[in-house]
Amino acid sequence: MPAMIATFRALAEPNRLHIVELLRQGPRPVGHLVRRLRLRQPQVSKHLRVLSAAGLVDVRVDAQRRIYALRPAPLQQLELWLEKYRRLWEGNFQRLDALLDNLKSSEQKSRKKKHLRRAIGSDHP
Amino acid sequence: MPAMIATFRALAEPNRLHIVELLRQGPRPVGHLVRRLRLRQPQVSKHLRVLSAAGLVDVRVDAQRRIYALRPAPLQQLELWLEKYRRLWEGNFQRLDALLDNLKSSEQKSRKKKHLRRAIGSDHP
DNA sequence: TACGAATATTCTTGTCAAGGAATATTCGCT
DNA sequence: AGCGAATATTCCTTGACAAGAATATTCGTA
Numbered sequence: 236m237p238a239m240i241a242t243f244r245a246l247a248e249p250n251r252l253h254i255v256e257l258l259r260q261g262p263r264p265v266g267h268l269v270r271r272l273r274l275r276q277p278q279v280s281k282h283l284r285v286l287s288a289a290g291l292v293d294v295r296v297d298a299q300r301r302i303y304a305l306r307p308a309p310l311q312q313l314e315l316w317l318e319k320y321r322r323l324w325e326g327n328f329q330r331l332d333a334l335l336d337n338l339k340s341s342e343q344k345s346r347k348k349k350h351l352r353r354a355i356g357s358d359h360p
Numbered sequence: 361m362p363a364m365i366a367t368f369r370a371l372a373e374p375n376r377l378h379i380v381e382l383l384r385q386g387p388r389p390v391g392h393l394v395r396r397l398r399l400r401q402p403q404v405s406k407h408l409r410v411l412s413a414a415g416l417v418d419v420r421v422d423a424q425r426r427i428y429a430l431r432p433a434p435l436q437q438l439e440l441w442l443e444k445y446r447r448l449w450e451g452n453f454q455r456l457d458a459l460l461d462n463l464k465s466s467e468q469k470s471r472k473k474k475h476l477r478r479a480i481g482s483d484h485p
Numbered sequence: 486t487a488c489g490a491a492t493a494t495t496c497t498t499g500t501c502a503a504g505g506a507a508t509a510t511t512c513g514c515t
Numbered sequence: 516a517g518c519g520a521a522t523a524t525t526c527c528t529t530g531a532c533a534a535g536a537a538t539a540t541t542c543g544t545a
Contacts, residue, residue: 240374247368259445265522278504280523299512299521307449314442317435320384324432390492405493424491424542
């Protein structure tokens, strides 16, 4: 799961996310990215290094050029991780919370709130 | 798409990711998180603030306690974003690149490489 | 009303990461 | 051999941010 952190950190930088989006269309040499982004060549190289360290990107050497390509693995991992959360919006799980909240608004508060507290927000569930 | 950045930034911090994982099991008061994480209460509150600002989390007030709950929206967005990349590992797209790379290893380089350059890594695709 | 529980906020400090500028490296070509 | 193109690396400065410590706020309750 520290792999997940590396992925998030890499993608949290706007320019890097942009690079990833550009590479979605296929492998590209550095110069191509430099022209698309509002960045100078050294920064692009640096960002590519970070992406590479995070395993998000792969280099292929072609003479003086380096062709960078997306590596699917980290994104697959990300999708895998996300799946654990899908029930949050697929099932009506968790919205139970909002429902109870609404109910609470149309009642006197003291006794009922204690019930809710034990039922949902309990500290020792 | 700056929303995506906010999500990534929020999740890029290990403790915050941990909080999110904990909240996956349902809404929880701050104290519960404090006990689970290796963090002091103020830091947890701060991290919750960041998560809240990123829209990843929601508060419900219950007397002195604040019950935090995951908000599905940003994660849904994330999944949506990821879908654009799914073809990277579903189709055999992009692995074309690795294939050509392997071929290259078992041939003389000069003429062939020029062809590859134009075909794949071109600067003006 | 005073107190304690639960949580938030402020201030400070150290660390790390991103951009800028300059330079180094590598390769093809003539 | 030397030059220019393409890319990487280094050094520096600055800003953001996380942790620590201390304090403030809010609420229920005796």
